Amino acid sequence: QSVLTQPPSTSGTPGQRVTISCSGGRSNIGANYVYWYQQFPGTAPKLLIYKNNQRPSGVPDRFSGSTSGTSASLAISGLRSEDEADYYCAAWDDRLYSRLFGGGTKVTVL
Amino acid sequence: EVQLVESGGGLVQPGGSLRISCEASGFTFSSYWMSWVRQAPGKGLEWVANIRQDGNEKYYLDSVKGRFTISRDNSRNSLYLQMNSLRADDTAVYFCARDPDYSTSDYWGQGTLVTVSS
Numbered sequence: 001q002s003v004l005t006q007p008p009s010t011s012g013t014p015g016q017r018v019t020i021s022c023s024g025g026r027s028n029i030g031a032n033y034v035y036w037y038q039q040f041p042g043t044a045p046k047l048l049i050y051k052n053n054q055r056p057s058g059v060p061d062r063f064s065g066s067t068s069g070t071s072a073s074l075a076i077s078g079l080r081s082e083d084e085a086d087y088y089c090a091a092w093d094d095r096l097y098s099r100l101f102g103g104g105t106k107v108t109v110l
Numbered sequence: 111e112v113q114l115v116e117s118g119g120g121l122v123q124p125g126g127s128l129r130i131s132c133e134a135s136g137f138t139f140s141s142y143w144m145s146w147v148r149q150a151p152g153k154g155l156e157w158v159a160n161i162r163q164d165g166n167e168k169y170y171l172d173s174v175k176g177r178f179t180i181s182r183d184n185s186r187n188s189l190y191l192q193m194n195s196l197r198a199d200d201t202a203v204y205f206c207a208r209d210p211d212y213s214t215s216d217y218w219g220q221g222t223l224v225t226v227s228s
Contacts, residue, residue, distance in 0.1 A: 001228070031120070032213060033213060034216045035213075039155075043218050043220075044205060044218035044219060044221060045147075045155060047207070047214075047215070047217075048217075049215045050210075050214060050216070056216070057183070075112070077203065086154075088155050090155075090156065090157075092212065092213035092214075096172070097169050098157065098169065098170075098171055098172070099145070099157035099160070099169075099212075099213060099214075100157070101147075101154060101155040101156060101157060102154070103154050104154040108138055
């Protein structure tokens with residue numbers, strides 16, 4: 001069971017906006033940056049959002065990240081079929097001295 | 111172009127040992143923290159360990175402490191994971207990843223599969 005909690009799945013139609021939540025605690029999300037990764041089946045994860053809300057070069061601005069207290073969110077606006085993938089949040093935990101991942105959220109485009 | 115290529119995975123019996131490797135290219139290896147992250151079949155990502163640029167600071171997932179050892183050879187641009195006392199629940203694809211700092215990874219290899227089974 002992951003210390004960072006994400007919904008297992010979410011879905012939307014093309015063009016819609018979907019959000020994925022990531023709930024943690026004071027020693028992880030409450031104290032450190034949150035990162036988001038996108039993973040397609042059978043491939044390596046790709047960094048999508050770093051330091052809570054920053055996008056690496058090449059990531060569309062349809063993807064945005066935010067944090068509030070001990071929770072974080074990833075929003076995908078203008079949902080496209082190619083966004084169908086698994087999404088993971090991650091943060092360092094100061095108490096465990098470990099990097100934590102959320103359990104992952106599968107996004108389905110209907 | 112950043113490239114990370116893992117090798118050394120395979121089938122090993124419970125209680126056995128295995129050493130997996132990662133060869134890096136396309137960046138200054140000695141300037142980055144490095145990590146191993148694993149993914150069991152059909153499951154999510156799980157961070158395993160990471161190591162500082164000079165090799166003198168390391169962190170491990172609790173369940174692998176005392177069994178796994180992360181190391182690096184900056185002269186060979188290579189990262190290693192020595193895995194001892196392997197258990198069935200260590201079965202996973204093991205990814206090598208580059209870390210801009212200890213808390214995150216920005217580039218990942220394609221992974222090497224480790225299967226622990228009799």
